[in-house]
Amino acid sequence: MATLLEVENLQTQFLTSAGIVKAVDGISYDVEEGETVAIVGESGCGKSVGALSIMRLIPWPPGRIIGGAVHFQGKDLVKLSDAEMRHVRGRQIGMVFQEPMTSLNPVLTIGLQLTETMRHHLGVTQEDADKRAVDLLGMVGISDPARRLKQYPHHLSGGMRQRVMIALALSCEPKLIIADEPTTALDVTIQAQILELMKGLTRRLGVALIVITHNLGVVARYADRVNVMYAGKIIERGRAHDIYHRPSHPYTLALLKSVPRMDQPRKAKLDPVQGQPPDLTRLDAGCAFRPRCAYRAERCEREFPSLDTVAPGHVAACFETARVTRLEKVAS
Amino acid sequence: MSAMPERAFAAPHAGDILLSVRGLKMHFPVYEGALFRKVIGHVKAVDGVDFDIRRGETLGLVGESGCGKTTTGRCILQLERPSAGEILFNGKNLAELDRDAMRAMRSRIQVIFQDPYSSLNPRMTVGDIIGEPMKVHGTEPDRAKRDRRVRELLHTVGLNPRFADRYPHEMSGGQRQRVGIARALSLQPEFIVCDEAISALDVSIQAQIINLLEDLRDQFNLTYLFIAHDLSVVRHLCHRVAVMYLGKVVELAECDELFDNPMHPYTRALLNAVPIPDPEVEANRPHQVIQGEVPSPINPPSGCVFHPRCTLAVDGCKMSIPGLRELRPGHWVACTEV
Numbered sequence: 001m002a003t004l005l006e007v008e009n010l011q012t013q014f015l016t017s018a019g020i021v022k023a024v025d026g027i028s029y030d031v032e033e034g035e036t037v038a039i040v041g042e043s044g045c046g047k048s049v050g051a052l053s054i055m056r057l058i059p060w061p062p063g064r065i066i067g068g069a070v071h072f073q074g075k076d077l078v079k080l081s082d083a084e085m086r087h088v089r090g091r092q093i094g095m096v097f098q099e100p101m102t103s104l105n106p107v108l109t110i111g112l113q114l115t116e117t118m119r120h121h122l123g124v125t126q127e128d129a130d131k132r133a134v135d136l137l138g139m140v141g142i143s144d145p146a147r148r149l150k151q152y153p154h155h156l157s158g159g160m161r162q163r164v165m166i167a168l169a170l171s172c173e174p175k176l177i178i179a180d181e182p183t184t185a186l187d188v189t190i191q192a193q194i195l196e197l198m199k200g201l202t203r204r205l206g207v208a209l210i211v212i213t214h215n216l217g218v219v220a221r222y223a224d225r226v227n228v229m230y231a232g233k234i235i236e237r238g239r240a241h242d243i244y245h246r247p248s249h250p251y252t253l254a255l256l257k258s259v260p261r262m263d264q265p266r267k268a269k270l271d272p273v274q275g276q277p278p279d280l281t282r283l284d285a286g287c288a289f290r291p292r293c294a295y296r297a298e299r300c301e302r303e304f305p306s307l308d309t310v311a312p313g314h315v316a317a318c319f320e321t322a323r324v325t326r327l328e329k330v331a332s
Numbered sequence: 333m334s335a336m337p338e339r340a341f342a343a344p345h346a347g348d349i350l351l352s353v354r355g356l357k358m359h360f361p362v363y364e365g366a367l368f369r370k371v372i373g374h375v376k377a378v379d380g381v382d383f384d385i386r387r388g389e390t391l392g393l394v395g396e397s398g399c400g401k402t403t404t405g406r407c408i409l410q411l412e413r414p415s416a417g418e419i420l421f422n423g424k425n426l427a428e429l430d431r432d433a434m435r436a437m438r439s440r441i442q443v444i445f446q447d448p449y450s451s452l453n454p455r456m457t458v459g460d461i462i463g464e465p466m467k468v469h470g471t472e473p474d475r476a477k478r479d480r481r482v483r484e485l486l487h488t489v490g491l492n493p494r495f496a497d498r499y500p501h502e503m504s505g506g507q508r509q510r511v512g513i514a515r516a517l518s519l520q521p522e523f524i525v526c527d528e529a530i531s532a533l534d535v536s537i538q539a540q541i542i543n544l545l546e547d548l549r550d551q552f553n554l555t556y557l558f559i560a561h562d563l564s565v566v567r568h569l570c571h572r573v574a575v576m577y578l579g580k581v582v583e584l585a586e587c588d589e590l591f592d593n594p595m596h597p598y599t600r601a602l603l604n605a606v607p608i609p610d611p612e613v614e615a616n617r618p619h620q621v622i623q624g625e626v627p628s629p630i631n632p633p634s635g636c637v638f639h640p641r642c643t644l645a646v647d648g649c650k651m652s653i654p655g656l657r658e659l660r661p662g663h664w665v666a667c668t669e670v
Binding site: 042043157159160187188189190191192193195196214215216217218219220221222240241244245254255256258259260261262263265266269270271272273274276277 | 396397504506507534535536537538539540542543546561563564565567568569587588591592601602603604605606607608609610611612613614619621622623625626
């Protein structure tokens, strides 16, 4: 499979009254054609800012991409002009946001929002765009699509609005869709509907998908490869199976251990990640996870570990990966 | 008074019952018109709910948005006046208590809210927030003693007693939720309604708060009504679980029994929709996604409210409302087709 998107040492910072926040601090990853890649992490780890940076949707002030490159179809998106970037957004890369309530324009009909994008990017007539909009709504499982075109977002439920967002993201046949917490605001049965829909459509149409989420279950069910983020950096990456069954970074390990399992009877008390997430304005040269880490060593105070290979296709940013994997083997 | 409804799920070895909910209904009127407002219907948020909670037990109340789980909790807290039914606490009907008795009762029933950002007054220090219930109820009128008790409570919930002088905005979400818990504990209650108490927190912080709730339950012999939509957490923390759909309890059982042997088609669909954090389990699990969305509680379907989305539905389901039946010891299901 060919590489579709390559993010290289991307850095995005925000200027705040408390100081400079390095929200995304040199992340690199790639996405292959038709692949589903997950970016997983907790609030404030930089997963959403990383995605918005790809789309160049970081508002200045206060935020700014200060370095790195995003290679997509022979172009570096970071260097494109605003006008050139507008041809990428929605046309070549689609986006599904978290909030189906606020990401559609409340004063425009569903039909207008769908057809506007297609007319702008594809240059089709209103008639053709209308026809395609009906097809798209049908494809995302909205009943009676012709009538829905005339409705406004408030006529639709949260799940239905998210279906419209997916139709919108697919409307110009992009190669890549970025979905930022696409189901966090939805109920669990609706979440399952939306995720099955996205999975089915991306597989069928060969669209690659970046899913940004904090839900470890969603990642396990849908992702081919997983990037785990902590404090603005990717700290582990691998195939989903390796991340869940052979986690090599202490944070990944602690995160997986701290969630209860619905499919197993309770065994013991939970084993939480101790302490609080770090303050991003006060990071030093050392590893950001070390105050909460059970494996920290002296070296972690001074330098940040690079992402090193622990197995083919599996990298982790920790000096102690050998100890983490060895002790875990003994424990299990 | 007319005949009491049957004690639906008092299992043989139930121990003593702390709280009973009997035939609870909460219908909110829906108005139309600005000048001449008239009632055009009712939102049947809770529509005939019965359950018991045993002393020392944690009962999970689960379901999706709008199923009535929060409204049930609010009725128990007497924050809503139910349209019908009764709530018995230690055998006393809460609706029949006079002002003073109700005031005394409130100190025994406390609540932990979902949102640690909006449930703490931003203009009060943490110490004042935790101390206020003791001041209002007069359990600790002396300022110095109250401050000492506040510091004790902070220590109990795992916060440094120095936090007493801080304001909520100086704290993280997890720390604020600990303040909310300390406030709920300040009157030494017997019963706490945890309304989505951990839903707003990050994964790594959730586990800390879950463990804290467990420790406090053991330490103070607390009884919880644990209202949540996260089924994994419910399985971990609860003794028994009630599943709600559109204002009704559709299934109630011991925790492991419910998760290992779900019987109601809605419970099965709900459990099936929850992704398990293990790619191998997920790859080998059938994914049958339930179709459609939850109907409006203003005009719920006739008969069994779940029948339009149900794979087992037969003609009879449109006509008669299924009651809860005990299909296995302690396992109650409101479905005629299982």
